[in-house]
Amino acid sequence: MTIQPPETATRMRSDERRELILAAATSVFGERGYVGTTTDAIARAAGVSQPYVVRMFGTKEALFLEVLQRALDRLLATFRAAIADPTPVAGPDDTLGHRIGMSYAELLLDRGLLLSLMHSFLLGADPVIGAAARAGFLSVYRLLREEAGFSAEETDQFLAHGMMMNTMVGLRMADEYADGDPCAKDLLETAMPQKLELLLRTTAENTPA
Amino acid sequence: MTIQPPETATRMRSDERRELILAAATSVFGERGYVGTTTDAIARAAGVSQPYVVRMFGTKEALFLEVLQRALDRLLATFRAAIADPTPVAGPDDTLGHRIGMSYAELLLDRGLLLSLMHSFLLGADPVIGAAARAGFLSVYRLLREEAGFSAEETDQFLAHGMMMNTMVGLRMADEYADGDPCAKDLLETAMPQKLELLLRTTAENTPA
DNA sequence: GTCTATAGGGCGATAGAC
DNA sequence: GTCTATCGCCCTATAGAC
Numbered sequence: 020m021t022i023q024p025p026e027t028a029t030r031m032r033s034d035e036r037r038e039l040i041l042a043a044a045t046s047v048f049g050e051r052g053y054v055g056t057t058t059d060a061i062a063r064a065a066g067v068s069q070p071y072v073v074r075m076f077g078t079k080e081a082l083f084l085e086v087l088q089r090a091l092d093r094l095l096a097t098f099r100a101a102i103a104d105p106t107p108v109a110g111p112d113d114t115l116g117h118r119i120g121m122s123y124a125e126l127l128l129d130r131g132l133l134l135s136l137m138h139s140f141l142l143g144a145d146p147v148i149g150a151a152a153r154a155g156f157l158s159v160y161r162l163l164r165e166e167a168g169f170s171a172e173e174t175d176q177f178l179a180h181g182m183m184m185n186t187m188v189g190l191r192m193a194d195e196y197a198d199g200d201p202c203a204k205d206l207l208e209t210a211m212p213q214k215l216e217l218l219l220r221t222t223a224e225n226t227p228a
Numbered sequence: 229m230t231i232q233p234p235e236t237a238t239r240m241r242s243d244e245r246r247e248l249i250l251a252a253a254t255s256v257f258g259e260r261g262y263v264g265t266t267t268d269a270i271a272r273a274a275g276v277s278q279p280y281v282v283r284m285f286g287t288k289e290a291l292f293l294e295v296l297q298r299a300l301d302r303l304l305a306t307f308r309a310a311i312a313d314p315t316p317v318a319g320p321d322d323t324l325g326h327r328i329g330m331s332y333a334e335l336l337l338d339r340g341l342l343l344s345l346m347h348s349f350l351l352g353a354d355p356v357i358g359a360a361a362r363a364g365f366l367s368v369y370r371l372l373r374e375e376a377g378f379s380a381e382e383t384d385q386f387l388a389h390g391m392m393m394n395t396m397v398g399l400r401m402a403d404e405y406a407d408g409d410p411c412a413k414d415l416l417e418t419a420m421p422q423k424l425e426l427l428l429r430t431t432a433e434n435t436p437a
Numbered sequence: 438g439t440c441t442a443t444a445g446g447g448c449g450a451t452a453g454a455c
Numbered sequence: 456g457t458c459t460a461t462c463g464c465c466c467t468a469t470a471g472a473c
Contacts, residue, residue, distance in 0.1 A: 033456070050353050054264035057448065068458055073450055075456095138350055141343070143400030144259050153399050157411050164414070171418040179392035179419070183384070186391045190362050191352030202366050205373075209380040210388070242438070266466060277440055282468055284438095444469075451462075 040065045040072055042130075045086050049131025052138045053083050053148065084151055087139055090132045091155045095162055097122045102167050110213065115167060116177060123181060124214035127188065127221045137185040183210050193222040249274045249281055251339075254295050258340025261347045262292050262357065293360055296348050299341045300364045304371055306331050311376050319422065324376060325386060332390060333423035336397065336430045346394040392419050402431040 043065035047056045058079050062069040076082035101122035102115065110117075126132050139152035163174045187193070187210055195203035196219070207215050252273035256265045267288050271278040285291035310331035311324065319326075335341055348361035372383045396402070396419055404412035405428070416424055 036456090052261060052263060052350060054261060058450090059448075069448090070450075070452095070459085071457055079449065134350065137395075140395050141261060141347055141350065141398035143398050143403075149400055153401060153404055153412075156395075156399055156401070157404065157409070157415070160415050161411055164411075171414055174415075175389075175392070175418040179388040180384075182391040182395045183388035186346075186349050186365075189350035189352050190365060191358055192362060192365070194352075195362055195366065200366070202370055202373075203362075205380050206366070206369050206383075209384040245438090267468090268466075278466090279441085279468075279470095280439060288467070438473105440471100440473075442470085442472095444467105446465105446467090448465085449463095452460085453458100454460100455456105455458080 036065075036067065037075060040067065040075065040082075041086060041089060044072075044082055045090065045129070045135050046131040048083060048086055048138065049134030053142060058082075080147060083135075083139075083148065086135050087148075087151055087155060090136050091158065093129070093132060094123075094126065094136070094159065097126060098159075098162055099166065116169070116173060119163075119167060120177065120180070121214070124184070124211070124217050127214075127217055130221070133185050134189055137182075137189060180210070184214070187211065188218065188221075191222070193218050197222075245274075245276065246284060249276065249284065249291075250295060250298060253281075253291055254299065254338070254344050255340040257292060257295055257347065258343030262351060267291075289356060292344075292348075292357065295344050296357075296360055296364060299345050300367065302338070302341065303332075303335065303345070303368065306335060307368075307371055308375065325378070325382060328372075328376060329386065329389070330422070333393070333420070333426050336423075336426055339430070342394050343398055346391075346398060349391075389419070393423070396420065397427065397430075400431070402427050406431075 040061065044056075044061045047060050047064055050056075051060070056079075058072045059069040061082075062072045065072070072082070073079070076085065098119055101119045104118070136152075136155070139148055140156065142152060143149040160174060160178070163169045163177060164171070169177065187207060192203055192207060196207050196215075207218070211218060249270065253265075253270045256269050256273055259265075260269070265288075267281045268278040270291075271281045274281070281291070282288070285294065307328055310328045313327070345361075345364070348357055349365065351361060352358040369383060369387070372378045372386060373380070378386065396416060401412055401416060405416050405424075416427070420427060
């Protein structure tokens with residue numbers, strides 16, 4: 020009883036593996052979507068065997084649901100931090116909307132997080148994933164209304180531009196920008212002001228598809 | 229030479245079948261996405277055999293690309309008609325943005341059209357589909373800027389709310405609305421003013437998944 | 438032109454060794 | 456706890472009859 024039970028060390032390791040797999044799954048799900056992702060691709064990205072991934076989470080669907088829940092928790096926590104943080108952001112626009120918007124854009128750095136959510140938003144017809152996705156979206160809506168104090172119109176503006184940003188990321192529109200397309204340049208500079216640099220950084224890392 | 233060649237009658241029929249399959253494919257792709265859709269599901273929806281679908285379009289990918297192209301052509305034509313149409317719409321808001329926005333919402337009646345496009349917008353990592361999706365999105369952007377005369381900011385607003393609407397449809401958020409969720413009610417009434425009735429009509433038809 | 442039958446490959450999940 | 460091996464299913468695409 021004086022020493023830790025022997026399982027502790029291994030369980031620690033197991034938890035780390037779990038986090039590693041969840042991170043890999045978030046990335047791959049974000050890139051290829053729920054159906055387009057194979058448990059083998061996740062396993063390779065995490066450096067483990069495919070059956071191990073399935074064993075640890077039961078099913079591919081359960082794994083995706085956990086990725087969604089983590090992404091949502093992270094998103095809500097980020098917004099709450101932005102609401103609570105009294106530090107003003109750089110630049111002339113220091114509204115709460117802008118602060119939360121910038122914190123949203125920073126989530127781009129977590130590879131696949133916003134895209135995994137976005138993919139779930141198109142799976143509303145799926146009885147399990149669709150229900151989770153709707154509940155998740157509504158919880159974000161509620162936070163903005165009730166905790167950030169946004170009006171219905173402000174919330175709509177905020178969410179619409181969030182969906183636009185997710186779409187730009189999903190489209191890999193930054194590739195056109197990098198190729199010098201002037202149209203893509205206008206589009207991205209207007210759709211993601213002050214966030215474009217962040218996007219381009221993320222894209223460079225994600226190049227090896 | 230006085231009579232039509234005998235192929236004509238059958239070719240007519242073949243074209244009708246082709247349109248039938250394209251309509252079915254648009255619906256199913258919109259509902260389940262590119263990867264989640266089986267050629268067999270499309271075939272059943274169109275009342276033909278699965279190999280016939282593949283034979284007619286070569287591959288599932290080629291079929292999806294044709295669905296995308298048709299959807300895009302339809303979208304661009306709809307916008308051009310709204311720009312050219314001098315008839316004012318009902319209600320106090322008779323800006324060009326509102327007219328085009330309403331014409332966009334009417335595309336909801338074509339089952340799966342906007343959702344098939346939206347699904348392609350998340351497949352930017354796919355070398356073939358991603359390239360087509362980016363080009364398609366940019367062609368819409370160009371039309372709004374050059375033909376509708378929108379500023380960069382107006383275009384951003386328009387597109388952002390379009391993506392928001394697509395997301396609401398993909399999420400089946402109207403189901404929550406129908407279940408009486410007050411949060412979903414606020415959300416939808418603000419995100420899709422004057423278009424909600426249109427959405428609810430579409431959803432009712434799409435109930436059998 | 439449209440079908441039935443089926444090949445061929447890939448995927449999620451299970452069994453079982455270590 | 457993690458692996459290798461493998462089952463069984465499903466899906467795209469092809470072959471070939473009518």
